[in-house]
Amino acid sequence: MHERVSVVIVGAGPAGIAAGMFLKRAGVEPLLLDEREPGGLLREANLVENYPGFPGGVSGKELASLMVHQMEKLGVRLEKRSVTKISSKDRSFVIETETDTYESDAVIIATGTAPKKAEIEGAGELEGRRLFYGLSSIGTDDVRGKRVLVLGGGDAAFDYAINMSARGNSVAIVSRSTASCLPLLLERAKAGGIEVSEGYVSERMTESTNGVRVECARGDEKKVFETDIVVVAHGREPRIDLLPSELKERIDDSGERPPMTGVQGLFVAGDVVRGIHRQAAIAAGDGVHAAMLVEQLLKRRGGVVS
Numbered sequence: 001m002h003e004r005v006s007v008v009i010v011g012a013g014p015a016g017i018a019a020g021m022f023l024k025r026a027g028v029e030p031l032l033l034d035e036r037e038p039g040g041l042l043r044e045a046n047l048v049e050n051y052p053g054f055p056g057g058v059s060g061k062e063l064a065s066l067m068v069h070q071m072e073k074l075g076v077r078l079e080k081r082s083v084t085k086i087s088s089k090d091r092s093f094v095i096e097t098e099t100d101t102y103e104s105d106a107v108i109i110a111t112g113t114a115p116k117k118a119e120i121e122g123a124g125e126l127e128g129r130r131l132f133y134g135l136s137s138i139g140t141d142d143v144r145g146k147r148v149l150v151l152g153g154g155d156a157a158f159d160y161a162i163n164m165s166a167r168g169n170s171v172a173i174v175s176r177s178t179a180s181c182l183p184l185l186l187e188r189a190k191a192g193g194i195e196v197s198e199g200y201v202s203e204r205m206t207e208s209t210n211g212v213r214v215e216c217a218r219g220d221e222k223k224v225f226e227t228d229i230v231v232v233a234h235g236r237e238p239r240i241d242l243l244p245s246e247l248k249e250r251i252d253d254s255g256e257r258p259p260m261t262g263v264q265g266l267f268v269a270g271d272v273v274r275g276i277h278r279q280a281a282i283a284a285g286d287g288v289h290a291a292m293l294v295e296q297l298l299k300r301r302g303g304v305v306s
């Protein structure tokens with residue numbers, strides 16, 4: 001199927017959802033595409049305490065569901081599609097998915113980030129069975145009473161660890177350097193009985209009869225963890241694989257210059273361009289900013305659908 005629309009938004013996390021809602025209310029009919037359940041990475045957050053409007057904090061899953069509900073109430077069109085390629089043609093964009101092709105006047109890239117892979121011997125063979133990047137693919141509700149080893153020292157690693165510990169698992173964290181998470185997360189982890197090992201590099205993983213053996217080292221000092229599940233949180237990188245190199249080059253992911261790309265009609269929003277400043281409120285703000293620029297562009301071209 002080939003369809004002409006005014007705006008395609010790729011990614012239905014906080015950035016894409018906020019952009020979609022703004023455009024819909026501005027009289028533009030955006031098409032939001034996401035390969036997964038809408039809500040984005042936020043669904044993985046255990047407890048969000050810094051998103052305005054929730055004095056008692058809110059789980060990432062609930063906040064994401066509220067955003068999706070609000071978007072649905074406004075009637076934003078969402079299709080489950082994986083975007084494989086975006087290219088520019090004259091003053092339009094061609095957005096290819098596995099099944100359909102769309103053509104639009106503007107595109108907002110709100111694809112977020114992908115986890116960086118663990119460069120640890122043996123990690124590749126365990127991926128998807130014993131080793132996971134984040135919690136979304138684990139089925140956390142079924143994992144209880146297990147040994148969980150989290151590799152990483154940032155906010156996400158500690159958030160995952162606290163989440164898994166609260167579900168009755170026995171959790172340890174190994175961080176390559178000093179933990180870089182918020183001090184309050186470190187305190188909560190320690191208070192919750194999570195073993196935190198800082199400055200240890202994970203060198204090798206092997207499957208054993210009763211789980212995974214992870215060998216770590218801090219200089220000459222060795223430490224071995226026997227665990228059921230390994231969760232890796234070694235940072236994330238922008239998801240811009242769907243863009244051709246000439247468009248990719250226009251994206252500055254340093255967090256300094258979103259949402260403009262220098263290509264008319266092509267905008268970026270949220271984690272995909274925010275470098276280390278990855279936050280739901282920033283993503284939502286970026287989404288609105290990009291949407292406002294799209295609305296202005298369509299008005300200039302006389303193309304706002306009302």
Ligand SMILES: Cc1cc2nc3c(=O)[nH]c(=O)nc-3n(C[C@H](O)[C@H](O)[C@H](O)COP(=O)(O)OP(=O)(O)OC[C@H]3O[C@@H](n4cnc5c(N)ncnc54)[C@H](O)[C@@H]3O)c2cc1C
Binds near residue numbers: 045278
């Ligand atoms: C453990 C954890 C805890 C966190 N805690 C907090 C917190 O307390 N406070 C806070 O503000 N933020 C927190 N965050 C960060 C927050 O989740 C992100 O900043 C936010 O989700 C970014 O929104 P986004 O829309 O830019 O990207 P994402 O939420 O990553 O959404 C991107 C969407 O794009 C889709 N997509 C990507 N590529 C394609 C493609 N080719 N085709 C179709 N769809 C595609 C993905 O499926 C995804 O749904 C946390 C994150 C993690 C991992």
